[in-house]
Amino acid sequence: MISNAIIRRLPRYRRYLGQLQRQGVQKISSNELSALIGFTASQIRQDFNTFDNFGQQGYGYSVDYLYSEINKILGLDREYKTVLVGVGNMGQAITNYNYYYKVGFNIIGLFDSNPKLIGNTINDVVIKDVSELEDFVKENGIDVGIICVGRNNAQEVADMLVNAGVSGIWNFAPIDLEVPDTVALESVHLSDSLHTLAFKIKTNEESKK
Amino acid sequence: MISNAIIRRLPRYRRYLGQLQRQGVQKISSNELSALIGFTASQIRQDFNTFDNFGQQGYGYSVDYLYSEINKILGLDREYKTVLVGVGNMGQAITNYNYYYKVGFNIIGLFDSNPKLIGNTINDVVIKDVSELEDFVKENGIDVGIICVGRNNAQEVADMLVNAGVSGIWNFAPIDLEVPDTVALESVHLSDSLHTLAFKIKTNEESKK
DNA sequence: TAGATTGTTAATCGATTAACAATC
DNA sequence: TAGATTGTTAATCGATTAACAATC
Secondary structure: OOOHHHHHHHHHHHHHHHHHHHOOOOEEOHHHHHHHHOOOHHHHHHHHHOOOOOOEOOOEEEHHHHHHHHHHHHOOOOOEEEEEEOOOHHHHHHHHHHHHHOOOEEEEEEEEOOOOOOOOEEOOEEEEEHHHHHHHHHHHOOOEEEEOOOHHHHHHHHHHHHHHOOOEEEEOOOOOOOOOOOOEEEEOOHHHHHHHHHHHHHHHHHHHO | OOOHHHHHHHHHHHHHHHHHHHOOOOEEOHHHHHHHHOOOHHHHHHHHHOOOOOOEOOOEEEHHHHHHHHHHHHOOOOOEEEEEEOOOHHHHHHHHHHHHHOOOEEEEEEEEOOOOOOOOEEOOEEEEEHHHHHHHHHHHOOOEEEEOOOHHHHHHHHHHHHHHOOOEEEEOOOOOOOOOOOOEEEEOOHHHHHHHHHHHHHHHHHHHO
């Protein structure tokens, strides 16, 4: 069982390795990576070796190879059929984000309950009534549901997605959803993040005194 | 020095206490809160006592009191003058989010470099040219800058904000910004979150086999 | 081969949990 | 007062770091 601490570091490794790759760097040692990323070299080696021996003694790590292996570990070597529910401000932003950055999560269904939005189109995808959600998910073998509805409807939408058989939920509503542990759940709590920022500001100001 | 683990839990306590307050609950014990929130009762008591003794033996914690104390701890008992840079999809979504949810971070300046956007208005705030950013921050005593520009401009914008004297930065660009440690930094890495979701999905699927 | 750097074991550090005395 | 529940110390657990043998 991979610890949560390691899981949270993986996307960061990926990010830096992608950058190195774009810069044409071929190999990197755990020490160099440490200077770049801010984790200790020891931790970096430990992390990688939880999965496999990606390096070569006396040489270091091949950037290309390591990047592609971390992609595989993260499950980014495939596409995920995705729907998004709640096409308000955040929903629209996420829809466009996924569309422009081609992140492997292909949004092929958009759903809302607002009659003013239903029938509209974003990036060639028509917004459907949320009552059609479950059938759509089942018929199209959807992998992932993105929840951008408000606090009061989020659990209900999550239940629909779970019933219809998604394998993962990306949640933007500010509550902790209940899903069976066969369904992966990842939440982005914007308000939590902002409150953390407030805390840090306050702490900084106090330490100045 | 408060550990990062504790800081990350504080907004979650706040969230649940706010919910309890709305439900009219007056008191709660660490055991009840544990059942609700999922942390152990022991951890909850430890966390609170890092700051102060908020409870009363034999009784528990007053929901109202605890909520207001956590608000103070988080620095949410004040307003933060805020600007947002990069009024694309994400920038607009965040602008509206802050506006509708009244989160104490008042966006009074919007900035972009796109001539098509400059001059437009969102929630009565005019989008200005990013060249005016530094002066605006200085003149208006801005506390917080929100960065919603792309990867390539984010550090530059961060430098401008730091130079102009903000105390905190809320960053949505997918890079790790460099700021002096007198400036609080909190980043929302959407792609990292999505990649974590992919990892969890993959791990779930593998464990099914 | 010698130098470099990994992979891995052992030591340390910090965070979480358990236990219980204090006290409302 | 007796019961309940906190506040806090001590024990445990897990994650990080240090060290070094293996090896390219």
